[in-house]
Amino acid sequence: MANSSSEFGENAPSFQNYASSTTASAVKLTSLALITGASLLGNGSLCALLLKDSSLHKAPYYFLLDLCLADLLRAAVCFPFVMVSIGGASAWPSSPLGCRLVAFASVLFCFHAAFSLFCVSVSRYMAIAHHRFYSKRMNACTCGAVICMLWTLSAAMAFPPVFGVGTYRYIRQEDQCIFEHRYLKANDTLGFVLMLAVIVGATHAVYVKMLCFVYGHRKMKPTQLVPAISQNWTFHGPGATGQAAANWMAGFGRGPTPPTLVGVRQAAHAGHRRLLVLDEFKTEKRIGKMYYMMTLAFSVLWAPYLCTCYMRIFTRGISIPQLYLSAAVWMTFLQAAVNPIISFLFNKELRMRFRGSLPCCLGTQTQMEPLCVI
Numbered sequence: 340m341a342n343s344s345s346e347f348g349e350n351a352p353s354f355q356n357y358a359s360s361t362t363a364s365a366v367k368l369t370s371l372a373l374i375t376g377a378s379l380l381g382n383g384s385l386c387a388l389l390l391k392d393s394s395l396h397k398a399p400y401y402f403l404l405d406l407c408l409a410d411l412l413r414a415a416v417c418f419p420f421v422m423v424s425i426g427g428a429s430a431w432p433s434s435p436l437g438c439r440l441v442a443f444a445s446v447l448f449c450f451h452a453a454f455s456l457f458c459v460s461v462s463r464y465m466a467i468a469h470h471r472f473y474s475k476r477m478n479a480c481t482c483g484a485v486i487c488m489l490w491t492l493s494a495a496m497a498f499p500p501v502f503g504v505g506t507y508r509y510i511r512q513e514d515q516c517i518f519e520h521r522y523l524k525a526n527d528t529l530g531f532v533l534m535l536a537v538i539v540g541a542t543h544a545v546y547v548k549m550l551c552f553v554y555g556h557r558k559m560k561p562t563q564l565v566p567a568i569s570q571n572w573t574f575h576g577p578g579a580t581g582q583a584a585a586n587w588m589a590g591f592g593r594g595p596t597p598p599t600l601v602g603v604r605q606a607a608h609a610g611h612r613r614l615l616v617l618d619e620f621k622t623e624k625r626i627g628k629m630y631y632m633m634t635l636a637f638s639v640l641w642a643p644y645l646c647t648c649y650m651r652i653f654t655r656g657i658s659i660p661q662l663y664l665s666a667a668v669w670m671t672f673l674q675a676a677v678n679p680i681i682s683f684l685f686n687k688e689l690r691m692r693f694r695g696s697l698p699c700c701l702g703t704q705t706q707m708e709p710l711c712v713i
Contacts, residue, residue: 367425367514367665371418374672378414381679382407384693392692398473399466399626401482402459403682405489406452406633410675413448417441418672421515431509431516442507442516443497446531449641451493452674453538456634458489460545463627468552470619496531512661513668520651532648539638546631553624622688629685633678640674643667 389395389404420441423432431438465473500507506519506528518528644667650657683690 363665364425364429367669368422370669371422371425371672374669374676375414375418375422378410378418378676381676382411382414385679385682385689386411388689388693388696391696395689395692396479398462398477398482399459399630401479401486402455402462403678405486406455406678409448409451409455410678413445413675417445417448417515418675421672424509425514429511429514438509438516439500439507442500442518445515445517446497446500447493448675449671450496450535450538451489452637453535453542454489454492455486456630456637457538457542457545458485459630460542460549460634463623463630464545464549464552466623467549467620467627470623496534500528500531512659512664514665515668518648520648522655523652528648529652532645532652535641536645539634539641542634543638546627546634549627625686629682632681632685636677636681637674640670640677644671 386404386407389400389407420432424430433441462473462477465477500518506521507516508519509516510519518531520528520532523529643663647659647664647667650659683693
């Protein structure tokens, strides 16, 4: 009896550990499967919408398409290996070379998202502060060249560890192949982590500068209007140009378009002509808000994991709680699924276009007047 009781006492802790590890693995697999499905469905739907709808073929949405494609590839390429490793008792199922390739892809997509969000922040500032230059220069070719540059920079950041500069290894505590962050004097991954933090900080700084620009111009006093003098529908005086433009917009008067209306587009119906300056400005602000929320989500979701990286680099022999580490890693995985949600929440145009593309809503969709600046 004594022997049997002692054996039961020895086996109970191991059974409890096995049960807890099995539960943790099940939770990880379920949550990662949900994240992968949401990423594939959300990013795939948004990519299809951006490619199909020709009215969305403009500069801001080219960058959004690139971000969604990168998140889609990350979910399709990297996450299945994590799920297989969890199912195999936290063991890497492939060769060391395969681990390096998967780690390279993970770091590539991470830096690409950071570089893309920074580039988008600069383009948003240009659209608000220098709209004429932005509208002339930011065409499809320019966006394509910028996107190619972003992928090149991301590959340059992610490629050196493949040859031993830094270390790509399977980290059992994280269930993934990624940087092995060790103490500062034993590893050289500080530069990669520091670069990521600098890019994110610079992106927020650009948005702060854009906010200051908008707030500063909002406080400007409006120009005093001086009425024009009319003589047989011919106007003279300081307000002559504006009055002539108003008459032309109302359908009175003949001749060429007044200089004030350069930048005015005529709608399909003559009774719906309107100036687009204010609408364009509001549209750029809404798109800027959407991209800033993406940047904020990226910062929040990656911050806990970056903190663990810095703790490993600057503190020798530190032990990070497994629950915190797993939560931090899974938050980085979640980042691949949040961009479509943010896009549809903060962009009315995308919501209407997506609703209109559904077969059940084809007969009830609202026609949106395309915006164009000459």
